[in-house]
Amino acid sequence: MAIEKIETKKVSHIIEEKLEEMILDGQYQIGEKLPSVRMLCESFGVGRSAIRDAITALKGKGLVEVKQGEGTYVKAFDVHTLLGSKYWNLYEKDIRELFQARKIVEVGLAELAANHRSEKDVEDLHYILTEKKGWESDFLFHQKLAGIGGNTVLMQFIDFISAPLKQSLVKFHQYIQNSKEKGSIIETQHMNIFQAIKERNSKKASEEMLAHLTTVEDMLQETSTME
Numbered sequence: 001m002a003i004e005k006i007e008t009k010k011v012s013h014i015i016e017e018k019l020e021e022m023i024l025d026g027q028y029q030i031g032e033k034l035p036s037v038r039m040l041c042e043s044f045g046v047g048r049s050a051i052r053d054a055i056t057a058l059k060g061k062g063l064v065e066v067k068q069g070e071g072t073y074v075k076a077f078d079v080h081t082l083l084g085s086k087y088w089n090l091y092e093k094d095i096r097e098l099f100q101a102r103k104i105v106e107v108g109l110a111e112l113a114a115n116h117r118s119e120k121d122v123e124d125l126h127y128i129l130t131e132k133k134g135w136e137s138d139f140l141f142h143q144k145l146a147g148i149g150g151n152t153v154l155m156q157f158i159d160f161i162s163a164p165l166k167q168s169l170v171k172f173h174q175y176i177q178n179s180k181e182k183g184s185i186i187e188t189q190h191m192n193i194f195q196a197i198k199e200r201n202s203k204k205a206s207e208e209m210l211a212h213l214t215t216v217e218d219m220l221q222e223t224s225t226m227e
Helices: 011-024 037-044 048-060 079-083 086-116 119-131 134-148 152-160 162-176 180-198 202-226
Strands: 064-067 071-074
Touching (some): 011 037, 011 048, 037 048, 048 064, 086 134, 086 152, 086 162, 119 134, 119 180, 134 180, 152 162, 180 202
């Protein structure tokens, strides 16, 4: 029997994936300067060419910009670049399973949030819903809920799916931005979840979250049939 050759990843590709993960996880914020090439070389224990190749790849994905004489900075989130990336293709394949997982986990998170929320949590949620816009408000709202209950395992799960979750919300808001009716439905559902959490009504919070995720899933499936 023939033995297949095992392909190994280039060092630069491994560094690229690690830096991309750190950017998507928020360890490097938008507008923040990445460590210098020299510092990255020391951190990863590699040569300058590997770091430069990794940065070039990240630049091609639209995640960073290189300012001559200044350094490398994390770019603002770019919908068009994201939709052309490999991550979007992966997400499309797994979209149904992701939302199944979200229904199981986030319905429970809403219940926990209602039982454990503080006044500061209520203020933070209200700020996110009223001051932030579009996909950013949506993403931060769900991410904030994950932290209120204090369950580290559930928080790690949300962190694990944060990249595909962010990508799904970008596409979703791109879709509903031309429909005031759909946008209004989502805003109302978010406020219903918020109100239940504010009132410490855990049963209502979980029910409202399930209704919300079902609605979003249905709307996203509509986008798939339209393409």
